[in-house]
Amino acid sequence: MNILMTVARRLGHAFLLVLAVLILNFLLIHMAPGDPAEVIAGEMGGATEEMLAEIRKTYGLDKPVIVQLGIYLGQAIQGDLGQSFFYNAPVLELILGRIGPTILLVTAALTFAIFIGTMLGVLSSHKPKGALSGFVTLFSVIGYSAPIFWTGLMLVIVFAWMFPIFPIANMYNITLEGGFFVRVLDVLHHLVLPALTLGIVYIAQYARLTRASMLEILGSDYIRTARAKGVVEVKIYGYHALRNAILPVVTIAGLQFGSIISGAVLVETVFSWPGLGTLAFDSILARDYPTVLGILFFSSLLVIVANLITDIVYRFVDPRIRTGG
Amino acid sequence: MKKLTSIIAAAAILTAGSVATSQAEPKSGGTLVIGSTQKARHLNPAVQSGIATAVPGTQIFATPLRFDANWQPQPYLAESWKVSEDGQSITLKLRANAKFHDGKPITSEDVAFSVETVKANHPFKTMFAPVTAVETPDPLTAIIKFSTPHPAASLTMSSALLPIIPKHVYGDGQDAKTHPANSKPVGSGPFKLVEFKAGEHVILEKNPDYFIEGRPYLDKIIIKNYKDTTSLTLATDTGEVLMYPFLSSTRDIARLKKNSNLEITNKGYEAVGPLNWLAFNTKNQYLKDKRVRQAIAYAVDRNFIVKALHAGFSKPATGPVGPGSPFFAADVNKFEKDLDKAKALLDEAGFKAGDNGTRFSLKVDYIPGIAEMQKNVAEYLKPQLKKVGIAVELRAAPDFPTWAKRVGGHDFDMSMDVVFNWGDPVIGVHRTYICDNIRKGVIWSNTQSYCNKEVDALLAKAGTETDQKARIALYQEAQKKIVEDVPQVFLNTLPYHTAYNKKVGNPPVTIWGAMSPLDEVYLK
Numbered sequence: 001m002n003i004l005m006t007v008a009r010r011l012g013h014a015f016l017l018v019l020a021v022l023i024l025n026f027l028l029i030h031m032a033p034g035d036p037a038e039v040i041a042g043e044m045g046g047a048t049e050e051m052l053a054e055i056r057k058t059y060g061l062d063k064p065v066i067v068q069l070g071i072y073l074g075q076a077i078q079g080d081l082g083q084s085f086f087y088n089a090p091v092l093e094l095i096l097g098r099i100g101p102t103i104l105l106v107t108a109a110l111t112f113a114i115f116i117g118t119m120l121g122v123l124s125s126h127k128p129k130g131a132l133s134g135f136v137t138l139f140s141v142i143g144y145s146a147p148i149f150w151t152g153l154m155l156v157i158v159f160a161w162m163f164p165i166f167p168i169a170n171m172y173n174i175t176l177e178g179g180f181f182v183r184v185l186d187v188l189h190h191l192v193l194p195a196l197t198l199g200i201v202y203i204a205q206y207a208r209l210t211r212a213s214m215l216e217i218l219g220s221d222y223i224r225t226a227r228a229k230g231v232v233e234v235k236i237y238g239y240h241a242l243r244n245a246i247l248p249v250v251t252i253a254g255l256q257f258g259s260i261i262s263g264a265v266l267v268e269t270v271f272s273w274p275g276l277g278t279l280a281f282d283s284i285l286a287r288d289y290p291t292v293l294g295i296l297f298f299s300s301l302l303v304i305v306a307n308l309i310t311d312i313v314y315r316f317v318d319p320r321i322r323t324g325g
Numbered sequence: 326m327k328k329l330t331s332i333i334a335a336a337a338i339l340t341a342g343s344v345a346t347s348q349a350e351p352k353s354g355g356t357l358v359i360g361s362t363q364k365a366r367h368l369n370p371a372v373q374s375g376i377a378t379a380v381p382g383t384q385i386f387a388t389p390l391r392f393d394a395n396w397q398p399q400p401y402l403a404e405s406w407k408v409s410e411d412g413q414s415i416t417l418k419l420r421a422n423a424k425f426h427d428g429k430p431i432t433s434e435d436v437a438f439s440v441e442t443v444k445a446n447h448p449f450k451t452m453f454a455p456v457t458a459v460e461t462p463d464p465l466t467a468i469i470k471f472s473t474p475h476p477a478a479s480l481t482m483s484s485a486l487l488p489i490i491p492k493h494v495y496g497d498g499q500d501a502k503t504h505p506a507n508s509k510p511v512g513s514g515p516f517k518l519v520e521f522k523a524g525e526h527v528i529l530e531k532n533p534d535y536f537i538e539g540r541p542y543l544d545k546i547i548i549k550n551y552k553d554t555t556s557l558t559l560a561t562d563t564g565e566v567l568m569y570p571f572l573s574s575t576r577d578i579a580r581l582k583k584n585s586n587l588e589i590t591n592k593g594y595e596a597v598g599p600l601n602w603l604a605f606n607t608k609n610q611y612l613k614d615k616r617v618r619q620a621i622a623y624a625v626d627r628n629f630i631v632k633a634l635h636a637g638f639s640k641p642a643t644g645p646v647g648p649g650s651p652f653f654a655a656d657v658n659k660f661e662k663d664l665d666k667a668k669a670l671l672d673e674a675g676f677k678a679g680d681n682g683t684r685f686s687l688k689v690d691y692i693p694g695i696a697e698m699q700k701n702v703a704e705y706l707k708p709q710l711k712k713v714g715i716a717v718e719l720r721a722a723p724d725f726p727t728w729a730k731r732v733g734g735h736d737f738d739m740s741m742d743v744v745f746n747w748g749d750p751v752i753g754v755h756r757t758y759i760c761d762n763i764r765k766g767v768i769w770s771n772t773q774s775y776c777n778k779e780v781d782a783l784l785a786k787a788g789t790e791t792d793q794k795a796r797i798a799l800y801q802e803a804q805k806k807i808v809e810d811v812p813q814v815f816l817n818t819l820p821y822h823t824a825y826n827k828k829v830g831n832p833p834v835t836i837w838g839a840m841s842p843l844d845e846v847y848l849k
Contacts, residue, residue, distance in 0.1 A: 039729070048767065054502075087508075175358060272525075272556065282524055
């Protein structure tokens with residue numbers, strides 16, 4: 001019951017949040033200089049006033065902004081996110097076509113970051129003053145401070161151009177012939193560099209976080225007790241200590257879902273990864289209002305869902321929260 | 326002895342012939358991957374200009390005519406054509422075997438429908454403005470009538486300018502600009518659409534019923550979108566992309582030139598005629614004086630731009646028509662760098678240097694994203710114009726729409742700009758100079774607010790002059806006047822190049838380059 005109430009309350013908040021996101025973004029993007037008709041005209045190599053007026057009329061841009069907002073919200077509530085000005089296709093169709101690759105990239109990066117980050121954190125907590133620990137600290141500083149697009153470009157230069165192990169861009173090789181398994185491998189092959197780029201920042205953070213909380217926990221009484229009972233070190237690290245040390249990582253990972261999605265915009269742009277990020281980038285440049293709004297709507301939904309999942313996972317990992325203790 | 330010489334000569338010719346044949350024997354099959362950073366909104370060039378739509382569009386749709394590398398029209402969908410003596414009509418005889426990709430035959434009705442659609446929807450209004458009617462006496466004959474002679478007519482029937490679109494698909498009453506078939510087009514060109522993923526790729530496959538027998542040679546063409554020129558250059562370098570047209574970054578050209586698997590050519594951009602220039606708002610309080618504009622033209626060193634900023638890959642531009650065009654005027658004032666002359670002109674205009682050496686200040690805008698052509702040149706202008714007492718401030722735009730809003734809205738002093746000739750001056754040149762094309766809010770109209778009645782009259786006359794020599798003379802005179810009036814400082818041509826893998830045979834080098842049917846291209 002308790003959890004159901006929490007979820008219901010969360011959903012209520014989420015609805016208001018989404019509404020606020022929609023209204024704010026609508027007003028923000030309309031404040032940017034230049035309008036879609038000019039971009040379309042630019043793409044067309046010029047246009048006449050009549051043509052511009054016609055384009056504005058077609059997309060309802062001739063109406064006052066507040067009327068446009070009303071129309072938009074009315075449609076959005078009914079699940080109609082409108083028609084893309086630029087690609088001349090339903091926004092929902094465009095987003096659904098792109099959301100899969102983004103989820104794949106974000107999930108891969110996050111899984112990878114949590115796994116490697118935690119592992120590095122645990123290993124370096126073993127000998128806090130050892131070489132590995134020093135390396136983790138250095139790596140964290142570099143990983144965290146390097147701009148994500150720079151990291152991406154460096155990885156491309158080293159692993160796709162100097163040593164052509166991985167592809168430069170895109171999600172799959174369209175010229176490839178082969179069955180399902182071959183295609184899956186091909187996508188994974190394309191996924192490595194983007195996921196690594198997006199994950200590096202978080203690996204660094206998670207490693208630091210795990211290391212710090214491991215060090216704290218390893219000094220606590222119950223670990224001493226476990227050691228006194230003769231529990232093997234592997235079990236102490238892997239089970240008793242890690243289970244508690246991972247809690248902050250889970251919390252942070254959930255909270256960071258929003259920022260990881262915004263990171264995905266940059267990574268997708270660098271790697272031409274056909275996800276929401278690339279679509280968002282192109283749509284902003286084209287002042288394609290409905291598409292930009294649709295993407296922001298979807299990404300806010302993703303963040304909300306991710307936070308809900310975090311809550312649930314948290315309860316699962318930490319029984320004290322489950323029982324309300 | 327004479328006999329022996331002729332035998333040797335004959336043998337030499339035979340050998341040469343056989344070598345040439347063995348080198349140039351096209352082979353069927355294979356997939357050509359073309360890389361592009363330009364993303365198509367849709368694939369119907371009848372209602373959309375621009376490279377992104379034109380490259381796939383010219384593969385999917387056939388046009389009545391095509392042009393060779395020497396600006397000569399060649400039969401394409403029309404097996405023959407005849408321009409009437411008064412130049413006021415053109416009669417097209419269509420091929421009897423031409424079919425759309427859905428199997429329906431192409432008739433003169435489709436030609437009439439296409440002309441009407443392009444006339445009503447294409448941004449290049451001047452192309453078909455003189456069209457009064459399209460007569461269709463029989464299914465294979467279309468007679469296009471003009472109100473005035475239209476010497477540019479045959480060119481407007483090539484490349485992406487007049488795609489023949491099926492009336493039975495597009496004639497269903499929906500708005501052509503937003504027609505769903507624009508993204509799932511049915512044409513009659515050498516390739517048909519397999520898949521179009523906006524912003525990702527266009528996959529085309531061989532049209533087995535193509536009306537030219539034995540062609541195309543390629544099985545497939547894939548046009549792959551890359552986010553930026555850096556990743557596209559890397560992909561070309563590693564062989565992931567076999568052809569990279571519209572390559573313009575001089576650093577990338579230099580880099581790809583070093584790759585022994587690649588060939589680089591600057592052929593194929595004669596019709597596009599891309600120019601980089603510094604435009605003036607002639608309504609500006611300083612720039613309204615012709616002497617000030619001339620002074621700026623004298624202060625700028627084109628050689629520096631071409632040699633230092635563009636590593637010698639671009640060419641100096643001297644007028645509104647690109648050097649690859651038959652209408653190019655070489656005999657114009659070149660405004661060779663002369664700082665003293667520039668200063669004298671500014672003095673004469675009444676703008677004496679103040680105590681700090683500055684006469685007045687101006688802002689310069691530039692298109693973001695193509696730094697080599699735009700931002701870098703704008704940055705060069707700052708210290709260069711300072712030498713003659715003009716303080717220049719760079720005004721950056723975060724993206725294209727912001728820039729377009731400013732320049733289209735005449736809210737600028739000076740702006741860097743890139744403008745294409747699009748084959749015939751009627752299409753791409755008149756728009757920038759004629760008085761009645763000063764349209765606030767419309768980018769690539771006469772945003773300079775330049776108006777010279779003499780130039781107007783010359784352009785109007787040249788636009789309808791059917792005698793090619795007389796037409797060239799008229800355009801040359803118009804160019805001389807325009808250059809002297811300096812609505813822009815013509816800086817350089819864009820260094821467009823095509824990088825292609827050595828596996829690619831018959832790369833596109835006609836005047837329209839990659840914006841023409843790639844039915845002769847093959848893989849070795």
